[in-house]
Amino acid sequence: MEENDRMEVIILMKGNHNMIMADHLVKTFIKNEKKNRKSEIKAVDDISLTVREGEIVGILGPNGAGKTTLLRMMSKLMRPTDGQVSIRIGAEEITDEIEIKRYIGYLSNNTKLYGRLSTRELLQMLGTIYGIREKTVEERIAQISQVLSMDAFLDNRIEKLSTGQTQRASIARCLVHDPQVYIFDEPTLGLDIISSAAIIDFMKRERERGKTVLYSTHYMEEAEYLCDRIVMIHHGRIISEGTPGELRSKTGQNSLRDIFSGLILSADGSKEGLFGNGELQDDIVSAGSGAAGGMSRQTAKREGMYDER
Amino acid sequence: MMNAKIIRTLVKKEMLDVFRDKKTVIMMLVVPIILYPLIFVGAMQLMNFIASSMETQNYRIAVDAEDGDAFLQKLLEKAETERETAEEPGAVEAKGESAYEITIVDDAAVSDYETALNEETIDAYVSGRVQDGRMQYDVYYLDSVTNSGYAAGIVMDAFDDLRDEMTRQRIAAAGLDVHEILDPIGYEKENLASSEQSLGSIMGAVLPFMLIISLLMGTMYPAIDTTAGERERGTLETILTLPVTNRQLIVSKFITVAVIGMISALLNILSMGGIAFYMYEILEMQTDIGSFDMTKFVPAILVCMLAIFAFSMFISAVTMCVTSFAKSYKEANNYITPLMLVVMFVGYIGFIPNLELTQAMAMLPVANICLLIKNMLVFKVDYGMIAVVLISNVAYAVVAILFLSKIYDSEAILFSEQKGSLQLFEKRSNLRKGGVPTVSDVWLVVAVTILLVLYVGSLLQVKYGLAGLFGTQLILLLVPLALVLYTKKDVRQTYGFTGTGAAGFLGGSLLITGLYPINSMLASGLTQLFPGSAGNVETVFSGILGDSALVSLLVIALAPAICEEMLFRGLILHALKTRYKIASAIFITAALFGFYHMSLVKFIPTGLLGLALCYVVWRTGSIYPAILMHFLNNAYSVIIIYYPEQVGRIFPVFVQETFTLSDGLLLLGAGLFLTGIGGYVLKKCRK
Known part of the structure; x- marks a missing residue:
């Protein structure tokens, strides 16, 4: 469906x-x-x-x-x-x-927000920098706040927000200029x-x-x-x-998991073997459990997360 | 590029961010509003304490003399009057000194005066005897004990009174006019300085230092917070996702820091002023310290305010230059400590008496602000000088900020795995051998070198003349060389120590020989347009030239040819070449060379000279022809100074005060012709 x-x-x-x-x-x-x-x-x-x-x-x-x-x-x-x-x-x-x-709206784990500003202040500032008209900015803030259900904490300082609220504020940051591309x-x-x-x-x-x-x-x-x-x-x-x-x-x-590990193995060449490259070891294990024949605890946890969903 | 709306928004954000930081607000408010009054109240308490401890002081003096002894009588008399005045209300403050009591200790009770003094049972011991037909008194006291010293002073005062009295009596007894003999002439000193000037001279020593320090403290935290702090909190990467240029970012941060500096300076002044006024009111009630017309200080304070605004721009720019390269608060603090020490050290200049604010001084950062405030407070007003100080501070700030936004590489700061553009602060073992120093390193070292030349170099030149000039050249050579060696760079490549054919040397020599007359004409023309500024070699070196032309040739021509070339056409040009297009590298180097000569009039000729030198280094790929050219250029000037007659016989135009239009055109033509041939030869030469 x-x-x-x-x-x-x-x-x-x-x-x-x-x-x-x-x-x-x-x-x-x-x-x-x-x-x-x-x-x-x-x-x-x-x-x-x-x-x-x-x-x-x-x-x-x-x-x-x-x-x-x-x-x-x-x-x-x-x-x-x-x-x-x-x-x-x-x-x-x-x-x-x-x-x-x-x-572009760019979001990563390193794009932190200004803790001493409130989400509303942050969004207003960003709107002005992107050159959006003040009225439009206000409308968009109201809209974003509703979609991400941020009304309750829109005027609180960001440093006071919970992790989930901060993440929503981060998404709001990427949304305010209504970008064509999200990275x-x-x-x-x-x-x-x-x-x-x-x-x-x-x-x-x-x-x-x-x-x-x-x-x-x-x-x-x-x-x-x-x-x-x-x-x-x-x-x-x-x-x-x-x-x-x-x-x-x-x-x-x-499965994508098998495709991925197979591709990486062939890219690294057979002589290096599965655990030949120490740097990649953990990733290969987590990415390609089928080939490795086992699953790290971390991987299991991640998988569980998706099963639940 | 400089979108005002974006900068305004960024400034607003920075302001909100900074003012919501408790640390900054505390630094800004608490120091002026709480700390100053606290210090003041403490000082008053201490003064009261000292005064009260003096008030009750009782000096015990033992006198070994007959009962009817004249001195003993006098001392008793003094003790009596002292007791009477002390009992009058308000008498102590009115005298401006503390009152005391004298107790005459029975000398019979003192068996050994030395022990008694040491045990402090008495403060002074006086013994009198007859010697050669007159009384001879000896006063014993301990210099090491404060009270003993005071007691001895009181005793000596009593002797002075006694001797005076006896002298008068004897003159009168001899039937002579006492007044005529003792006061054959009359004299009195009178202080013509207004009480405001006296007050100003006291404030002038302390105030600049306090203001500079409070401004430094006021700008330090916001500077760190907006740069290293932003990076540490991880918001720098966020702001870099915005359509904002490096320059907009730096300028808005600079505006924020400078404005906060100004606010904190204003608060400091208001607080200090308030306390001074309060103190003055109290003192006026108690003593006669003369009356002040505080309104007289209003223009001075207004100019000081402007000076402080200009200085806060300067100091903000400088602190930001330092903190922008730090990756954390801690690192920024490490960088800023040496800066603080330097600024404080220079700030002490206000305490040096008799230091005048000269044209050169007015260009020296920090020192110029100190001296300007000092001068304003004693009502020495020179509008030209005020303008120079204000403009130079703002200009330094603008140049620093523009440079910063040029070299501030957000990428290198943000993603530190990247090859650091400032290798100076990296562990030496991590640096790779070879190559040319990075542009950021070079800017930093050039700034340090120029500051050293400004401060140490000018001192050396004033003190040691030609030898000092040589010392200045050594600074130019050695400081940058230390960078090259420390960062393990390739000396040959950095300085362009590569051989080149004869064509390079020939072409360069012809080029410079042609450029020399053009430049001298330009210089003399500009000197006429801007009289007063030092334009030619004679006026610059007039004080320090020795008798020997050879020595002058070595110091004025050879040393700069090597040292300045290695710095400008070597290090700077080669480093810039790695980042910019060759034409930009050449123009920036030439402009810097022009600025380095610190004179409006010299900027154009030296800039042109710099262009020619850069061009030759680029064409030939070697610095050697440039060294020869620079030597020739300076040598021509030295020869003209030392052998004016000989030169005058061959080329009269070079020694004449003025020259005719036809002379000028001839000179210009010949110059252009030689320059052209030089350029042609250079074009033919292979790298």
């Missing part, structure tokens, strides 16, 4: 119109190592990506794969070492850093069921309004349930992309 609704929405809203484009993005970091050594690390190594209007695209990848760096570059928080990000608004293609930011970096990480369900519902609702969502996650089931398209990255490169169905037929595997 729900699947059918979703299909309809996609047909209605997805005009195959490209919204945000990443063109051969590269980001090189200099990493301090022990003693006098420094090494260059390509956190993102030549990634090109296009997200269309009314589409939810999920970025999957183990820790250190370059998800956060990619999303930071796409939301213009970070300058790419090479390559370019652009946004299409109408017929216009925008590449200017400041202009692009106008059309969320692990928005459900460490949240309880109710809070993460609220975020997932929010993303679905925005897609229905024709908005574009690009987000990263560790949770396979969540991605499978939500995403129109999935981009898997590993060591800063795209190792596979497509709709969940395409990925299934491409790899012959049924």
Whole structure:
């Protein structure tokens, strides 16, 4: 039933119109190592990506794969070492850093709010900075507050809010300028069921309004349930992309979990083996329990969360 | 770029954020409103305590003399009058000193005066005897005991009175006019300074220091809070998702910090003023300290207020430059401590007597504000000087903030894994060998170097003349070199120590020889437009030039050729080249070289010289031709100063006070011709 609704929405809203484009993005970091050594690390190594209007695209990848760096570059928080990000608004293609930011709502675990301001003050300030008329801002605040049921704490200082309330205030922050594109970096990480369900519902609702969502996650089931398209990255490169169905037929595997671990294993090459790369060990375990033949406690907990939903 | 609405919104947000922080509010309000009155009340209490302890003081003096001894009589008389005045109400305060009582201790009770003094059973011991036909008294006391010292003083006063009285009696007995003999001339000193000036000179020493410190304290917390604090709280990443430029961000933070600094300075002044007024009222009731017309201070206080506003802009910019690179509150505090020490140290300048606010002083940050406030309080008004101080402070602030918004790399600050742009504060073992210093490092070190040259260098030059000038050049060379070596950079690459063909040297020499007459004409033209500012070498070095042309050639031509070239065309140009396009790097370096000469008139000629030097370094890829060119340029000036006659015989135009239009055009033509040939040769030369 729900699947059918979703299909309809996609047909209605997805005009195959490209919204945000990443063109051969590269980001090189200099990493301090022990003693006098420094090494260059390509956190993102030549990634090109296009997200269309009314589409939810999920970025999957183990820790250190370059998800956060990619999303930071796409939301213009970070300058790419090479390559370019652009946004299409109408017929216009925008590449200017400041202009692009106008059309993006970016949310990550590091985007904290001003604790000494109230949510209302914060939203008013943001509205003015985005250049929205005062009256429109007030209307939008009222609307957002109603949708996210924030009326009770709209005028409280943010530092006094609970975790769930703060998360809602964070979403409100991304909403105030009604952006075309949402870029969320692990928005459900460490949240309880109710809070993460609220975020997932929010993303679905925005897609229905024709908005574009690009987000990263560790949770396979969540991605499978939500995403129109999935981009898997590993060591800063795209190792596979497509709709969940395409990925299934491409790899012959049924669950996203198996597809993912299989892809990572083949990308790393057989000689490294499953636990060859210490950095990835935990992620592979949590991402690909089937291949690993077991499940860490943490993974079990995450899975349970989705079963309940 | 500078959207006023965005900046206004950001400032409003920063203000809300800062004013809702208890720490800042306490620092801003508590110090002026509670601490000053508290200090004042404490001081009054202490004064009262001291006064009351003096009041009841009883000095015990033992006198070993006959009962009818003249001194003993005198001392008893003094004790009596003292007792009478002390009993009159209000007499103690009226005298402006504490009253005392004298008890004459029976000397028979004192067996050993030394022990008695040490045990403090008596305060002074006087013994009289006849020697050579007159009375000889010896006064014994202990310098180490306060009361003993006072007692001895009282005794000596009594002797003075006694001697005076006896002298008068004897003169009268000899039948002479006492007045004529004892007072052959009359004299009196009279203080022409108005009581306001006297008060001002006392305040002028203390007030600037207090204001500077209170401003520093007032701006410190908001500066840390809006920069390092924002980063620490994780809101910086949020604000970077907004369509806001670095400059808008920095400028709005600067406005916030500066305004808070101004508010805190105003509160400080009001509080200090209130206390001063209260104290004055109390003192006026009790004593005669002269009357003050407080309205006379109004213009002075208004100018001081402006000065404080300008200074709060300056100090805000400086503290922000320091705190912006810190990643946490703690780190910011570490960075700010040395700054505080420097500012306090320079702030002491108000206590130095006889230090005049000269044109050069008016350009020195911190010192200029101190001296201006000091001058204003003694009613020394020089509007030109006031303008220079105010403008220079605001200008430093603006330049600092623009620089900060240029070099403030939010990405490097935010995502610290990134190659740090300020490597100076990184662990040395973490730094990679080779390459060129980062632009941020270079700006920081250049700022420190220029400050050192301003403060230490000018002191050295005033004290040691030519040797001091050489010392200044060494500062220019060594401080940046220390950066290059500390950050393990490639010296060859940083300074451009690479060989080049003869064409580079030839072309450079021709270019500079052509540019020299053009520049001297420009300089003399500008000097006529702006008389008074030092335009040419003669006026700058007139005081310190020695007899030896060779020494001058070494210090004025060779040393700057090496040291200034290594700094500007070496370090700065090569570092800028890594961040900017070559044309921008050249223009920024040249402009900096112009600014470095600290003179309106010299800016254009030295800027042009800088352009030429940068161009040659870029063309040849080597600094050596630039060193030769800089040497030649300065050497021409030295030769003209030392050998005016010889030069005059060959090129009269260079030594004439004025020159005709045809002379000028000829010179210009020749200059352009040589410059052109030089440029042509340089174009041919390969890197």
